[in-house]
Amino acid sequence: DAKTTQPNSMESNEEEPVHLPCNHSTISGTDYIHWYRQLPSQGPEYVIHGLTSNVNNRMASLAIAEDRKSSTLILHRATLRDAAVYYCILRAYGGATNKLIFGTGTLLAVQP
Amino acid sequence: DGGITQSPKYLFRKEGQNVTLSCEQNLNHDAMYWYRQDPGQGLRLIYYSQIVNDFQKGDIAEGYSVSREKKESFPLTVTSAQKNPTAFYLCASSRAGQNTEAFFGQGTRLTVV
Numbered sequence: 001d002a003k004t005t006q007p008n009s010m011e012s013n014e015e016e017p018v019h020l021p022c023n024h025s026t027i028s029g030t031d032y033i034h035w036y037r038q039l040p041s042q043g044p045e046y047v048i049h050g051l052t053s054n055v056n057n058r059m060a061s062l063a064i065a066e067d068r069k070s071s072t073l074i075l076h077r078a079t080l081r082d083a084a085v086y087y088c089i090l091r092a093y094g095g096a097t098n099k100l101i102f103g104t105g106t107l108l109a110v111q112p
Numbered sequence: 113d114g115g116i117t118q119s120p121k122y123l124f125r126k127e128g129q130n131v132t133l134s135c136e137q138n139l140n141h142d143a144m145y146w147y148r149q150d151p152g153q154g155l156r157l158i159y160y161s162q163i164v165n166d167f168q169k170g171d172i173a174e175g176y177s178v179s180r181e182k183k184e185s186f187p188l189t190v191t192s193a194q195k196n197p198t199a200f201y202l203c204a205s206s207r208a209g210q211n212t213e214a215f216f217g218q219g220t221r222l223t224v225v
Contacts (some may be wrong), residue, residue, distance in 0.1 A: 030155065030211045043202050043216030044155070051211070087154065091210035099170070100204070100214055102155040 004088045009107040012078045020073040020106055022088030027068050032091045035062065035073045037084040042089065044102075047073065050057065083110045115139065118203050118217035120209055125197075133188045133220045134205035142171070143205040144186035148172060162208065169204065197224045202224060203210050 005023040012018040024033065024095040036044040048055055048062045050071075061074040074080055087105040090107050116137040117165040125131045135144065143162050148153040157170030161180040173193025180186055187203075190197045200221050 021213070030210070034213070036214075041200075041219070041221075043204070043218050044214075046213040049211070049213065097155060099160050100156060100206075101171075102147070104154045 004084070004090060004103050006088050006103060006106045008061070008110065010102065011109045011111060012082075013111050014073075015077050017079045018075040018108065020075075020086050020088075020108065020109075021046060021070065022072070024088070024090055025069045027090055028092065030092070033062065033064060033068075033071050033090050035060070035089045036089065036090045037082075038087070038105070039084050047086070049091070054112075078108075078110045080101045080110050080112060083108055116205050116215050116217045118201075118204060120220060121218065123220055123222045125222070128192045130192060131190050131197075133190070133201055133203075133222070135186045135188065135217060137186075137215070138184060139205055139215060140183070141205035141215075142183070142208045143206045144180065146170075146176075146178065146186070146188045147202045149200040149202060149219075149223065153190055158188065158201075172206065179208050197203055197222060210217040213222075 034049040034050050038044040046073040048057055048060050050062045063072045083107040086106050087102050089100050119134045146158040149155050156172050158176050159178040159217040161167035164183050167178050167180050171201045172211050177189045200219050201218045204214045
């Protein structure tokens with residue numbers, strides 16, 4: 001399974017943008033890039049996913065490098081409720097390899 | 113409402129006893145997954161199932177067993193062979209394919225004393 005690398009922790013101030021990086025240099029051409037976040041003692045929550053083009057939804061934006069070896073999750077205006085562990089995951093193509101393999105993620109702290 | 117439900121939220125068992133964790137979904141998803149999470153750690157895949165009556169081992173399947181007799185249900189049994197069963201257990205489901213999002217339950221916190 002292709003691996004992802006994320007910083008262990010990041011800090012942000014409330015109402016400022018946050019850019020969470022993820023490296024995935026061994027990504028294959030059909031792997032989708034997924035982001036989830038997890039609040040303490042809760043199950044992970046889907047944030048966004050993409051393949052090649054940048055993606056936007058109501059929660060965040062996903063910027064994917066042209067060579068697809070890295071991506072960045074962008075929270076446009078951080079709130080205290082965005083404090084969570086953010087996981088960048090590659091989801092591979094085909095049958096049994098559709099499983100989601102989680103790394104250790106980035107713990108985002110948001111300061112008021 | 114559609115969703116994925118895990119029960120119970122908290123579970124206490126004596127050492128040496130088998131225990132079964134429930135996971136039910138009404139999202140009509142083909143794929144279901146079980147993960148284990150230890151304090152301060154990421155999620156590790158225990159078992160997954162892509163279709164009814166079929167399942168595969170994940171990275172840490174030893175000491176666990178599953179069944180997938182119905183599309184909606186994917187129960188996990190923590191057996192006495194699991195050396196360190198105290199953990200937070202999470203179930204997830206998704207449609208088939210890598211271009212789909214997964215939905216997670218709220219988890220079961222198992223404590224073995």
